[in-house]
Every structure is written in C-alpha cells, then in structure tokens.
Amino acid sequence: MAGLTLRNVGKRYGALSIIQGLNLDIRDGEFLVLVGPSGCGKSTLLRMIAGLEDISEGTIAIGGRIVNDLPASKRELSMVFQSYALYPHMNVRKNLAFGLQNFNVPRQQVEHRVAEAARILQIEQLMDRKPRQLSGGQKQRVAIGRAIVREPQLFLFDEPLSNLDAELRVQMRAELASLYTRLGTTMIYVTHDQVEAMTMASRIVVLRGGKIEQVGTPQELYTRPQNLFVAGFIGSPKINMLQAKVLHEAGRTFVDIAGLPRFAIPALRATSEAMTLCVRPSSLQVGDGDVTTEGTIRLVEYLGSETLLHVALPSGQVLLVSDSGRNPYRMGDPVTIGFDLFDLHYFDSAGQRVEPTQNESLVQ
C-alpha cells in the first residue's frame, strides 16, 4: 500500500496543455475518485500515474518515491481498463497468470494467487473460458482479477464500469466497494459518472480543463460545493441556479430574483452585485418554505420513491423540485414552491462559494 503525492503536475501535447499545475495528496489506503466531464484530463492524469504517459511538468511520487522516470512495470501498480484489455487468445486462467509470469513468481505461487483471486471474484467456474465466451460483467471481474493477482500497492481504474448495463453497474459498484474494504489498498478511480463517484469514494477530486475544482468527501462536495461548476456537477437531479441582484438596505442584505419576491438573506462574508443562488431540488418544497413563489407545473416525472416536478416561474425559469412520490400532480397545475434560507448556496460573480457570516446561528 502507498500514498501518492502530485506536485505541480502538468501535461502538454505540443502547444496544447491538458493538465496544469496540479497538486494533490492521496492518502495511503484511500479510495480516491477522479471525476469530471469528458476532456477534463482525468484519464490522462491516471495514465500519467500509471506510467503510460510522460509527465511534462512536476513530480509524481508513489509511497514517497518519485516515479517520473520509472517505467510502468516498476511502479508496483495495477490498472483496470475501460475495455477490460483481456488477451482474447488466452483463457481466463492464463489472462490472470500472464502478468505474474513476467516477474518470475514461482509457479506454485502463481497458481495460488490466481486461485485466490478467482475465489474472491467468484469466477472459478470460468477459468477455462476465453474472453469472448464471457459476459461484460464476467470480463470486468477477470480484468479486476488480473489486477488483484499482482498484489500491487496501488490500483488504478479507468472508467471500468462504463461498458456495463445499468443494473450490472450498480452491482459491480457494490462489489468494487466491498473489494476495497477487503483489500484496503489505495485505489484511484476515474469516472465521468458522479453517482459512481459519490457512492464509492473516500474522497472525490472534481476536475475541469486540467485543473482541480474541488477535493473533498462526497458529503463535502454535496453540501458545500466550492464553486458553481462543482455545485452543478455533483448531485442528481441537478441543482437549481438562480441569478440574483444583491442590495444592501438598512444594514441588511436583500436579493432580487426574477419571478420571486425580494427577500432578505443572512450577511455574507463577501458580496458582489450579481450573485448566483443555488438550491437543490430536494430542498425545494411544495407549499412551504422561508421564501415561497407561485409557478406552473410543466412536466411531472414520476420515479417511484420521488416525483420530479419541472416548475416554471412567472419569469420563465424552470426549477426542478423533488417531491415525495405520494402526491398526484398534473401538468399545467399551478403550484406554490418554497425553500428555506438555510438550504441556499451563495456564489459570487466569479462563481466562487460565499459563506454566510453566521452560518452556525442559522442552523439552530
């Protein structure tokens, strides 16, 4: 097992900069998820850690040792690829053993480790099959098995579940989580799926344009997104964003939002004239709240445990409201929705989070 230290890491292809000045400490035994939209550099970063891409700037250290010039095979890590990358002409047993044979592991130990991995992943009955005879989920297990047998100090996963169907993905997610608990090895996991990130990570790194937007636990990212991008990226259904004009009158702060009555907000550490106020669909309530407004139901999405309402404000803006699945709603119905001030997230004109000065008092 090992932690990782990334210092001022950058990646350039000619004039094109993919990753810039990235600093990150990954703790020993942590399940770290790199998440971000496509093209954000998350896979490139993973491949740089793996040794499949050169590091243009900065240093990467694994377990305290700088690995910039170390070939992939010497970094004591395993990687699981999105495409599984199983050798199609070898059966499962040979696929699992192939890597070990390069390191002159004694045959008996190879057999032992392969059998152990097969047992953990419940693929013992598949050992003599070729990859083409396996389902997607089985292939993924073999790919993970191939990573396990190496007994690496670091696991890398490059979108390992994105080729699986939805049901299998949920199942494999749980299995990966329990595998992590069992092995306790440091894992770095790349995905564009924020649900995967939220459900599995010890900590999440949100990347955009080759830069870190925020690092934190899933709870931190959800409850205190540091900027508008993270607020919009984490959480499903997506957070509601309201453009607000901030006014100061008689020592108090008010906001004007199109389609909503003017209301007072708690004092903020910093304000700008134009701000963005965000509220999660689950924090919007039908018929209740510190601030309420009228709207019209444009669309009803019944999901069973919840109902997602698309509510159009008089200004034309549509807000998402997550309601318990019990109430019957119809398109076109007028509806009163509201939110509590406590549930608002404030972002300045640069999109950075602004905290209220007396957050604690609001909680009570």
Place this chain on the structure above:
Amino acid sequence: MKRFFARNAPAYVFLLPWLVGFFLLALGPILASLYLSFTRYDMVSDPRWIGLGNYEYMFTRDRRFWKALDVTFTYVVLAVPARLIVALGVAMLLDRGLRTIGLYRAIFYLPSLLGASIAIAILWRQLFAEDGVVNQVLALVGIQGAAWITDPDTSLYTLVILAMWQFGSPMLIFLAGLRGIPRDLYEAAEIDGTPRWRQFTRITLPLLAPVIFFNLVLQTIEAFKTFSSAFIISNGTGAPADSLLFYTVYLFNEAFKFFRMGYASALAWVLLVIIAIFTAIAFFTSKYWVHYENERD
C-alpha cells in the same frame, strides 16, 4: 427461388464481370487442358489420346521435372518466410505512427507494383551481374563478389532476395492487422512488466495469426507460380545448370518451345494439385495456431 434472386441480385451483378470472364475465357481452356493432359499434342496435328502416359513419364522418367520441383520447392521454402518476415518487420516499423506514413506506405509498396514486371527482372540481372552494382559495392569494402546469377550455387538466392524486396502487399495486409490489435492490450502488458519480445510473441503474433495465415497461403500460391523473374533472369532456359528451372519456366518451355502441349498441360495440372495440397495443409493446421476473435464455439 424468386426471393433468392431478389435478395442476392446485387451480389451477382457485381460478380458478373468475373463470371463472364471465367465462363467465356477461362473455363474452356481449363477443361481443354485437362483433356489435353491425357494426349500427345504438338499444336499442328490432332491430339492423340495416350491415357496416363504423360503422368507416367513425368513421375518415372523425367529428371528435369524433379529438378524443376526441387528448384521451386527450395524457392518457396526460402522466399515465402523471407518475404513475410521482411513484410512484418516493415509493417511493425510503420505501425509506430509516423507522420508521413502515407508516403512511406506508397514508397514501400512500389517494388511490389513494379516487381512482377519484366523491367525489374532485367534490372535485377544487371544488379547481380559479375560487374554489377552489388559486386561494385562489395568491392568497395574489399570483398570479391561472386558471379551471382551465372553461378548455379547462388543464382536461386538472387531471386529469393528479389522476392524479399517485393514485400509490399503482404506488408500492407500486416499493417492493417497490426492496426486492428487494441492498443490497451499492450498497455496492460506494459504495466504487467512484459518485455517487448514477449509482447511480440505472446500478444502480437497470436493476434495476428489470421493475417499471417492469409498472407502465408497467398504468398505460397504466388511463389509456386513464380515465372517472369525466373524466365528473364535465366534467359528463358532455367540456366545456369537448371538452377533457375522453376516449374513454370519448365512448363512454358515444354509448351511453347518444344510444343509438347499435352505434356505441358499435365504439368499444369500437377502444379494445381501441389498447390491445392499445400493450401489444404495450411488450412488443416490453422486450427492449431490461428485464433479468430469472432469465432463461434
């Protein structure tokens, strides 16, 4: 029946030029040659039925037939692997993602376009002549070159070298095959510490096996049929000392020099059977070494 034609009509339309050519031009001579192989025929008088006489003479008394087989087999055994190895080597170099790859592909393919032509054979004869370029270059480094083409011990090897140089079409097929091997298999192997040579033997070769097989069969057939280069370089005789007496050269001489058309026809049919046997062997053994990705189980 109507539905069969409705469904397959486009295929038959595309096949039509070949079918017309085959039935109008090729099928007649093919059947005629089978008949003629059982006759004595000098192209002037009528063919005379002699049963298996030609075949009997060929296998029991014709020493030049065995010599031609010997030359041709030696050539096939040397030239086919040599050409395939060179083709694979160049394909692997080109597969490394050169920016000007299109240009290189064209340049490397050029010898194959020219290769079968008379001009190249003549050029080859001059290159390997006693006072040719090859010996002049060797002289520069102090080596006394052989009389490559006129020495029966070396003449065949000049043709093997010519064959190696004409690696273009198998190379293009190898290149396409290499492109079809997913990159991440090599990356996975890289992370697993697989040395380059082992990557080649354990990943590249097995995954390329269908393409190797295809090239092997095609090039073997091609090599058995080698004619123009041997004909030109040996002045049409198979000289020196029958060392370039390729099967097809012998066949050609029997037919058009000595007008033993019946015997030449028999020779042609024996060559067909030899090629068929080799192809069958290749297909039979392929199930032990060729892995097809989309094979059904």
